[in-house]
Every structure is written in C-alpha cells, then in structure tokens.
Amino acid sequence: MKKLTLTFIITVFCIPLIFVxxxxxxxxxxxxxxxxxxxxxxxxxIPMITMQxxxxxxxxxxxxxISGTLNFPANAPDKNVPAVIxxxxxxxxxxxxxxxxxxxxxxxxxxxxxxxxxxxxxxxKDKKNKSFKVGGPYCNGTHRGMLRIVDAYxxxxxxxxxxxxxxxxxxxxxxxxxGVGCLYQSVKRFQKMWGTPGIEFAASVPMYPVCTTKWxxxxxxxxxxxxxxxxxxxxxxxxxxxxxxxxxxxxxxxDITVTVYPGVHHTFEAKIITRDGPQTTFKQQGEFTxxxxxxxxxxxTAADLGEDFxxxxxxxxxxxxxEKKKEKVFKYYRKGNKRNKAGPTLMFDKSCTTKTxxxxxxxxxxxxxxxxxxxxxxxxxxx
Numbered sequence: 296m297k298k299l300t301l302t303f304i305i306t307v308f309c310i311p312l313i314f315v316x317x318x319x320x321x322x323x324x325x326x327x328x329x330x331x332x333x334x335x336x337x338x339x340x341i342p343m344i345t346m347q348x349x350x351x352x353x354x355x356x357x358x359x360x361i362s363g364t365l366n367f368p369a370n371a372p373d374k375n376v377p378a379v380i381x382x383x384x385x386x387x388x389x390x391x392x393x394x395x396x397x398x399x400x401x402x403x404x405x406x407x408x409x410x411x412x413x414x415x416x417x418x419x420k421d422k423k424n425k426s427f428k429v430g431g432p433y434c435n436g437t438h439r440g441m442l443r444i445v446d447a448y449x450x451x452x453x454x455x456x457x458x459x460x461x462x463x464x465x466x467x468x469x470x471x472x473x474g475v476g477c478l479y480q481s482v483k484r485f486q487k488m489w490g491t492p493g494i495e496f497a498a499s500v501p502m503y504p505v506c507t508t509k510w511x512x513x514x515x516x517x518x519x520x521x522x523x524x525x526x527x528x529x530x531x532x533x534x535x536x537x538x539x540x541x542x543x544x545x546x547x548x549x550d551i552t553v554t555v556y557p558g559v560h561h562t563f564e565a566k567i568i569t570r571d572g573p574q575t576t577f578k579q580q581g582e583f584t585x586x587x588x589x590x591x592x593x594x595x596t597a598a599d600l601g602e603d604f605x606x607x608x609x610x611x612x613x614x615x616x617x618e619k620k621k622e623k624v625f626k627y628y629r630k631g632n633k634r635n636k637a638g639p640t641l642m643f644d645k646s647c648t649t650k651t652x653x654x655x656x657x658x659x660x661x662x663x664x665x666x667x668x669x670x671x672x673x674x675x676x677x678x
Contacts, residue, residue, distance in 0.1 A: 308393075311667065328413045329388035331396070333366035336407075340449045341442070343418040343427060343434050346639035347607050349441045350510075350591065352488040362655040363409040363450055367459070368400040377464035377676040378405035379494075380450045382443050382473030387412045390565040390573075391470045391502070394665075399468070402669050403678050407454055411446050411473075425635035426605055434470060436638050439608075440449040443469065443476025448490040455494050461484040464676045466498035468668070471531060471561070474504030478523065495519060498675045500668055501563055503529050506537040508589040508608055514547050521551040521669050524664050528561030530652040533585040554667065562654035564661040575656045587647035591638065606641040613643060 342359040367376060379399050383392050388410060396406045418427050418434040430436035444615035447467055455462035469477035479485060486495070495517050503525045523541065525534045534555045541553045556563065566573040589610040600606055606628060613621065624643045631637030672678065 311598050329364075329408075329410055330391070331364055331388070331408065333406075334593045335362055335364050336453065337362045338449055338453045340446050343415050343421065343424075343437060343442070345424065345426070345605060346438060346441065347605065349438060350607060353466045353532050360418065361410060361446065361449075363407045363453075363611070365405065365407050365457075366396060366400055367405045368403050371405065371459070374459055375461040375587070376405045376459050377403070377466070377672075377678070378388035378407060378454055378460050379466040379672065380447060380454065381406055381408045382447060382467065382469030383409070384471030384562070385440075386432065387433070390568050391562060394565045395468055395470075395668075398582065398665055398669060399672070400672055404466075404672060404676070405460060407450055409446050409450050411443060426637060429636055429638055433578070439508075439639070440472035440475030441479065443473055444480045444485050445489045445495075447476045447480045448486070448494075451494055451496060452491045457490075459614055461673070462494070464497050466500070466672060466676070467496045468500040468502065469504070470502040471504070474523075474532075477501040477502045478506070478521065479510070479513065481519060481521060482510065482513050483515045483517060484510075484512045486517065498672065500524070500671065502564070502664075503532050505532040505585075506540040507533050507585065507587060509611075510591045511593070514543055514549075515550055516544065516547075518670075520675060522550070522667070523551070523553040524556070524667070525553065526561060526563050526657075526660070528559060528653070529561045530583045530585050530649055531561045531654075536588065537584075554664070556657070556660040556663070559657045559660045560653045560655040563657040566656045567585040567654055577654045579652045579654075580650060581652060582645070583649045583652045584642075584647065585625065585649070587642070587644075592641070595641070599625050600641075601632045604632045605639050606632075606635055607639050608642055609641040613641065616643065622643045628638055 337360050340360040340361050341355050344355045381392055381395055399406050412433045415433060419425050427434045427437050442471055451465055454460045454465055467477040477499045496519050498519050499521045501523050523537050525532055525537055527534050537553045543550050544551050566575055567577045589608050590611050592607050592609045628637055628641055
C-alpha cells in the first residue's frame with residue numbers, strides 16, 4: 296500500500312536522558328571538523344554550560360568562538376539575498392545538512408551552516424563541570440539541544456549585519472538537536488534571555504525535533520511561521536508529542552503545523568554516511584525516551600537533591616508518587632549529584648523507554664519533505 300503523508304493542522308478556535316538525538320552517524324566514531332564549500336566565518340557564542348544556566352541566563356565566563364559556512368546561490372544579487380541558518384544534529388554536520396544546503400541554494404537562498412560541535416569538542420575535559428562527562432559525545436546530554444538556541448540567535452545577529460543578506464528574510468532549519476534549536480528559538484522567554492532585541496527569525500523549519508518537554512512559558516512565541524516535519528516512528532523524538540505541542544500553540548494563534556510521515560524514522564531525508572559508505576538504515580543501542588514526557592522543574596530544592604543539584608527537567612508525574620517512593624528517587628539522585636555524575640534530568644519510570652533508536656532513509660518521504668520545505672520558503676520569502 297502506498298504511504299500517505301498526514302499533515303496535522305489544528306484550526307484556530309476549534310539521566311537517564313530526556314531525549315537522545317545524539318546518534319553518531321559516522322558509524323561509531325566522532326566526525327572530524329566539517330570543511331564544506333563556502334566562506335567560513337567565525338563568531339561569538341557561549342561555551343558548554345549546564346541546563347540550569349541555559350534556562351535561567353546564568354553566568355558562563357568567557358565567550359566561545361564557533362563558526363559557520365556561508366554559501367550564496369549561483370547568480371545571487373549583491374544585496375537583499377534571503378538566507379537560512381542551518382543547525383545540525385548531535386553528531387555534527389552530515390548528509391542531511393549537505394542535502395539542505397544544496398536544496399535551499401537551488402531556490403535562491405543563501406545558507407549559513409553553523410558548526411556547534413567542533414569548537415566545543417573538548418567540553419568533557421572541563422574540570423569544573425565533571426557532570427559533562429555523562430553527557431555523551433560533545434556533551435549533548437548536558438544541553439539537550441537547548442544550546443543550539445543561543446547559537447541560532449548569535450548566527451542571526453551576524454547575518455543580519457551582512458551587506459548582501461536581507462535581514463528581514465532570514466530563516467532557520469535544524470535537524471534533530473538542531474530542530475530543537477529552531478523550534479524553541481521562537482519562545483519569547485529565550486529570546487529575551489539570549490537573543491538580540493529587535494532581531495527575529497522570519498521562518499523556521501524544525502526537522503524531527505524533540506517536543507516531549509514542557510518548558511516554562513513555551514507557548515508565548517514570536518510570530519514567524521513554523522513548519523515541523525517528523526516521522527511517525529521516530530524514537531529520538533516523538534510525533535505524538537509534537538502534535539500535542541502544535542495543538543497547544545494553535546489555540547494561542549501561532550502559525551505552526553506539523554507534518555507526520557507514516558512509517559518513517561529519524562533522519563529520513565538523506566542516506567546516512569558511515570565509514571563503510573552510505574547506508575539507508577542505522578541503529579543505535581541506548582535508552583530512548585521519545586514516549587516519555589517531562590517538564591521544567593522550579594520546585595525541587597537542595598533539601599531534596601543536595602547542594603548544587605543539576606536536575607531542572609523532571610518526568611511528568613513526580614508529585615503524584617507516594618512519599619516513600621519519591622524519597623527513594625531523591626536519594627538515588629543525591630548520590631549522583633554528590634559525585635558529579637548526574638545530568639539535568641530526573642526520571643523515575645523507565646517503562647516508556649525503548650532500547651533501540653533507528654535512523655532510516657525513506658525515498659518517498661524525502662521527496663515529499665524537500666518539496667514542502669522548498670514551497671514554504673518560496674512562499675514565505677516571496678521568491
């Protein structure tokens with residue numbers, strides 16, 4: 296039977312890891328620095344910091360120099376070129392990003408491919424933050440994609456000053472952890488903390504992001520249109536949770552939709568490059584929490600979890616636990632926090648987890664999403 300693409304558009308007025316989109320698509324080893332075609336531009340962002348500091352605009356010391364690669368389409372004019380900032384997933388810049396650079400350049404858009412990983416590759420060696428060691432490659436478990444928000448804002452500020460770029464037509468497209476950045480950069484709370492006043496994205500396309508956490512004030516967003524794309528079988532994110540988030544935002548009048556691709560997994564728009572060459576399917580063993588739900592915590596204290604505790608995201612339902620079980624959970628995390636071996640998530644029920652995450656290319660879905668994204672930017676930017 297031929298697959299059909301379902302678009303959920305809700306009419307207006309009608310650690311355990313919290314998510315694990317940190318797949319090493321390089322086939323078991325961390326990728327090297329990406330050196331794609333284009334002009335490499337360095338700019339300032341922030342270093343690896345804890346989730347608490349990201350969510351509360353905490354201190355971070357010196358800035359972090361990262362970079363992006365700028366590509367203009369063939370025969371681009373000397374000024375007023377619309378652009379899209381690209382944010383990659385946990386393992387770095389790979390085939391999905393190459394696909395989108397080529398696709399977006401082909402319709403007259405400049406692209407700025409941000410490299411969020413390379414400059415922070417030694418984050419685990421930070422002696423002051425031993426908890427970073429439990430965050431996986433590039434400390435992805437430490438920031439869960441929320442650091443991409445800051446990189447997106449810094450890149451937006453940079454491009455808005457470029458003499459050839461139209462500052463009123465700059466979009467965001469991110470995959471996996473990058474999708475998290477492109478989705479939540481629209482939240483006014485984060486814009487106020489990390490963005491530049493008066494500068495906002497004009498459009499956003501989060502590709503298979505994670506929507507399983509309810510952040511404080513995450514339904515108060517800027518006005519740019521957002522188009523989410525995710526596979527029905529995604530085990531790194533959750534199609535169901537993104538549909539629920541979209542429903543909540545639509546009731547607030549937000550121009551946002553989610554397209555769910557039946558029978559489709561993570562990273563579905565491009566074949567996966569490993570050391571053995573292109574592969575259509577890549578499986579990773581771990582603990583995947585796409586069917587688990589979380590919320591930002593503002594109530595737990597040092598009396599519960601010990602001094603300098605890190606848990607700022609908790610599994611939904613914690614307050615409904617019997618007091619004895621809740622204290623048992625707290626005791627477990629207090630031990631980890633004392634040894635600097637705990638991340639930003641508190642989880643007490645693993646029945647919602649799975650042991651395998653699958654990334655899989657789907658030719659039909661790839662063609663569909665490519666057309667939808669092209670049409671979206673052509674319409675939004677009046678190309």
